[in-house]
Amino acid sequence: MRVLIVDDDNLVAMSLKTILSSDSEIEVVGTGSSGDEAIELYNKTKPDVLLMDIRMNGMTGLEAGAKILEKNRDAKILYLTTFNDDEYIIKAISIGAKGYIIKQDFESIIPAVKSVFKGQSVFGNAITEKLPDIINKKKSFDYESYGITSQEKEIIEEVAKGLSNKEIADELCLSEGTVRNYLSNILRKLDLRDRTNLAIFYYQNQ
Amino acid sequence: MRVLIVDDDNLVAMSLKTILSSDSEIEVVGTGSSGDEAIELYNKTKPDVLLMDIRMNGMTGLEAGAKILEKNRDAKILYLTTFNDDEYIIKAISIGAKGYIIKQDFESIIPAVKSVFKGQSVFGNAITEKLPDIINKKKSFDYESYGITSQEKEIIEEVAKGLSNKEIADELCLSEGTVRNYLSNILRKLDLRDRTNLAIFYYQNQ
DNA sequence: TTAAGGATGTGACATTTGTCACATCCTTTT
DNA sequence: AAAAGGATGTGACAAATGTCACATCCTTAA
Numbered sequence: 001m002r003v004l005i006v007d008d009d010n011l012v013a014m015s016l017k018t019i020l021s022s023d024s025e026i027e028v029v030g031t032g033s034s035g036d037e038a039i040e041l042y043n044k045t046k047p048d049v050l051l052m053d054i055r056m057n058g059m060t061g062l063e064a065g066a067k068i069l070e071k072n073r074d075a076k077i078l079y080l081t082t083f084n085d086d087e088y089i090i091k092a093i094s095i096g097a098k099g100y101i102i103k104q105d106f107e108s109i110i111p112a113v114k115s116v117f118k119g120q121s122v123f124g125n126a127i128t129e130k131l132p133d134i135i136n137k138k139k140s141f142d143y144e145s146y147g148i149t150s151q152e153k154e155i156i157e158e159v160a161k162g163l164s165n166k167e168i169a170d171e172l173c174l175s176e177g178t179v180r181n182y183l184s185n186i187l188r189k190l191d192l193r194d195r196t197n198l199a200i201f202y203y204q205n206q
Numbered sequence: 207m208r209v210l211i212v213d214d215d216n217l218v219a220m221s222l223k224t225i226l227s228s229d230s231e232i233e234v235v236g237t238g239s240s241g242d243e244a245i246e247l248y249n250k251t252k253p254d255v256l257l258m259d260i261r262m263n264g265m266t267g268l269e270a271g272a273k274i275l276e277k278n279r280d281a282k283i284l285y286l287t288t289f290n291d292d293e294y295i296i297k298a299i300s301i302g303a304k305g306y307i308i309k310q311d312f313e314s315i316i317p318a319v320k321s322v323f324k325g326q327s328v329f330g331n332a333i334t335e336k337l338p339d340i341i342n343k344k345k346s347f348d349y350e351s352y353g354i355t356s357q358e359k360e361i362i363e364e365v366a367k368g369l370s371n372k373e374i375a376d377e378l379c380l381s382e383g384t385v386r387n388y389l390s391n392i393l394r395k396l397d398l399r400d401r402t403n404l405a406i407f408y409y410q411n412q
Numbered sequence: 413t414t415a416a417g418g419a420t421g422t423g424a425c426a427t428t429t430g431t432c433a434c435a436t437c438c439t440t441t442t
Numbered sequence: 443a444a445a446a447g448g449a450t451g452t453g454a455c456a457a458a459t460g461t462c463a464c465a466t467c468c469t470t471a472a
Binding site (some may be wrong): 304332370371372386387389390393399400 | 458459460461462
């Protein structure tokens with residue numbers, strides 16, 4: 001099992017190399033410290049698994065990974081990160097990375113590399129907990145912190161269904177005028193222009 | 207590492223038991239053959255990992271898993287399936303399952319169980335390939351089949367950004383009246399009432 | 413060449429939308 | 443009890459929206 005390691009922190013790269021080399025099934029075929037190097041070394045060594053940091057100076061690991069995957073659709077990239085970053089994980093899966101684990105969890109790295117080598121996808125401990133939310137895309141905007149009341153929140157839900165003011169009024173047993181007032185307040189609070197933008201906001205923050 | 211196995215095909219359950227028991231770190235604490243049994247045995251044995259089939263007579267593995275996770279938020283459920291089913295995998299991740307692999311891939315089962323035990327998530331070979339699409343939810347509505355022209359498609363994009371007719375007109379170098387006409391046609395073709403519903407439609411089919 | 417059809421535009425119209433000032437109740441606080 | 447504040451309502455208004463009939467221009471097909 002041939003592994004390429006890329007991390008812009010040289011100490012980390014070396015530590016990883018030491019750890020991985022201790023396993024008899026693994027051979028570290030190279031170490032790099034930038035996105036450019038990742039691409040270059042990947043093409044040169046064609047490793048079974050590329051273990052790469054996400055945050056790096058210059059080209060990020062994600063950009064480098066995307067480029068590598070463009071040319072090598074079967075590349076197996078396992079990302080390492082110092083902390084959990086929801087945005088990154090979605091992006092990582094999107095481009096086709098095979099895993100995403102945190103560096104701190106040393107013991108998990110070797111099994112993860114092996115799993116990825118076998119063609120599985122592996123997501124680390126802390127990331128695993130967030131997967132359901134990520135799948136459900138529940139960023140769930142905190143309406144309360146913008147002073148949106150529960151009644152107003154209901155109006156937002158109805159607007160997001162595409163109902164007119166009249167229909168919302170009927171639905172919530174209010175007068176149309178009141179619905180308008182509520183909506184007007186909502187738009188001011190969220191700094192949006194009209195109900196269409198509110199609906200868009202709703203779905204983008206859902 | 208205590209593992210509970212549930213599969214409505216008894217032969218499969220026994221095979222799995224044999225395979226897993228061959229590993230010194232693993233102890234199979236029970237085998238069941240239905241969703242109800244899964245819940246019952248889970249509560250009785252409190253295993254570290256529950257290895258369960260998705261398709262079962264009566265209650266499905268997903269339903270049983272959801273119920274178990276309601277009461278035991280840290281339950282580690284690894285699903286086994288005979289084939290790849292995109293709908294199931296989304297559902298599985300949504301409820302908080304820790305893995306999803308195919309039965310045929312025997313060699314992967316033990317490493318997968320171990321990874322899940324450690325808190326990672328594991329997705330099997332064939333499933334891994336589909337993850338990017340699943341994350342991107344590329345249902346990508348076929349506007350063409352509804353007779354939406356490319357110009358109209360552009361208008362839709364602009365509406366989905368929340369722009370007014372006037373702004374869209376400026377953006378696309380058309381008169382406001384023309385934009386209205388286009389929009390009117392779009393709404394008729396897609397059987398939608400107004401721009402808000404169009405934006406909603408856009409984001410729901412994105 | 414002519415007819416057809418598409419893209420673009422105009423004007424008119426009814427409706428919906430968003431805003432504002434203000435009015436009524438009702439409950440809570442002082 | 444009086445004051446304050448929230449929830450709900452009204453009326454008026456300007457702007458934006460959606461629809462329709464029709465006009466122009468250009469390209470393409472017959």
